[in-house]
Amino acid sequence: MTLTVSLLDYGAGNVRSVRNAITSCGYSIIDITSPSQIDQADVIIFPGVGSYESAMTVLQTTGYDNALRAYLAADRPYLGICLGMQTLFESSTEYKDDQSSELPGLGVIPGHVIKFDETKRSVPHIGWNGTIAHQSSPAMKYIKDHNGDEVYFVHSYYAPITDANSKWVLTRTTYEGQEYISSVQKGNVCATQFHPEKSGKTGLNFLKGFLESVEDGTLSNTTPIAVNPTDHTELVKRVVVALDVRSNDNGDLVVTKGDQYDVREKDDDAVTGRGGVRNLGKPVSLAARYYDEGADEIAFLNITSFRQGVIEDMPMLQVLEEASKSIFVPLTVGGGIRSYTDPESGKVYSALEVASRYFRAGADKISIGSDAVYAAEDYYASGGKKTGETSLETISHRYGVQAVVVSIDPKRVYVASPECVDKKHTVVSLDESQAGPNGERYCWYQCTVKGGREAKDICAVSVAKASEALGAGEIMLNCIDMDGQCNGFDHALMTAVSTAVTIPVIASSGAGKESHFSDVFKATKVQAALAAGMFHRKEVEIGNVKKHMEASGIRARIV
Structure with a gap:
């Protein structure tokens, strides 16, 4: 040509x-x-x-x-x-x-x-x-x-x-x-x-x-063309596939998945009872498969980058570069989007510079986790003042709020009654099937950082509201209690957050069968739902999820 x-x-x-x-x-x-x-x-x-x-x-x-x-x-x-x-x-x-x-x-x-x-x-x-x-x-x-x-x-x-x-x-x-x-x-x-x-x-x-x-x-x-003014279109509910990516013991990037964030095999080593990193496939080839099967979005989550340098994390950048050559749906990347000091040169890279590298490599959105929790804590400590310097603010100002996703990783703190909880936390009621170990019918959702390893004295609703104020355009809402359990999404959590903010919410953690997607879309205001393990293990096909949604009266994009 x-x-x-x-x-x-x-x-x-x-x-x-x-x-x-x-x-x-x-x-x-x-x-x-x-x-x-x-x-x-x-x-x-x-x-x-x-x-x-x-x-x-x-x-x-x-x-x-x-x-x-x-x-x-x-x-x-x-x-x-x-x-x-x-x-x-x-x-x-x-x-x-x-x-x-x-x-x-x-x-x-x-x-x-x-x-x-x-x-x-x-x-x-x-x-x-x-x-x-x-x-x-x-x-x-x-x-x-x-x-x-x-x-x-x-x-x-x-x-x-x-x-x-x-x-x-x-x-x-x-x-x-x-x-x-x-x-x-x-x-x-x-x-x-x-x-x-x-x-x-x-x-x-x-x-x-x-x-x-x-x-x-x-x-x-x-x-x-003659136009019928009564014709309208409808936003469909999205099915998002997440690929948890990390290096295995040989230094190769693999897609992995585990229960409660433990991604190692349980019984390979006779002494420790823990084996190698669970390998469910190569990131680019697996993502290409999901694109062909009809995934509406794909998220690459670099689950170990909080311990590693981001700017020099070339393998993850190469994953994005290769994936974007043949995958023409939105790509999100998360993990380590924060300011970073190079341990060798001492040079400081801002969160905006780190995000820019990911955007240039092929990401459409970046997902911020721990840094958003820290920013929320500072936001409330200052009485709700914006500094213009947080990662959320700088990245959204440059690339737009639609390019910034905040990933929240909370866990339940069960309580006997709402009166037992600090007023700054949002308490939700639980149905009998979700009651705590001592029959508690209430809980608040405590946010964690560093891949779930450290809990903070701030709830998921508070972080979501602060994130929206600081420039997030979307919330990816996980739940440590439900992760890997295949019992469905945490509807109480999804409702609490999606009704507290005006930005879209993606439900995450807990999907194990087709009906779990239809259930969360019917019961809550979330606009998208995400799964990983059930797709990786081929227990459920994306096409079957969407067929179930359509049969349940929920619009889906059928390819």
């Missing part, structure tokens, strides 16, 4: 996946490194994972903004992704914590980007949702009826449909009652709020259709 894609990488989050998606469609890429290259481009793709302010600041300081305006005004081929679409509008209210201020955009499309109302829905909007076509477009030629299967969204801000911008609307999407623009096209200028590079085969088909129509000159051949 003769078409070369010019990629405008302003330093966003996971651009590697965009590169891999473009090359998988058979096209070569050159990087735009100066404004003069913009006018010379055959087609520009502008990926955006981050904050609106960061994107516009970089465009303005590099001189890309005026060059882009001239390129777009000339109706040259362009595809913006996420922020690459939002920056086309006149302005956005995504400006630090001041929602009353607006930051100017490129001003190509009439309208203003605003935040979802978190009093009516979870924010960010994270997950797989559908699209409703307002135009037919050659870019959609590989998508049936121009209304595709679900595609992947991750954003807190959206562009409303107005009379002034209605002719730009290519598709719209519904998020819990709010209609918004999910893609635009006018002439050769196209952009999506969703991430085609993270939307599986549907997203790759969109990219393929877009690039082929640029190459053959048909991209601008759009036709309006």
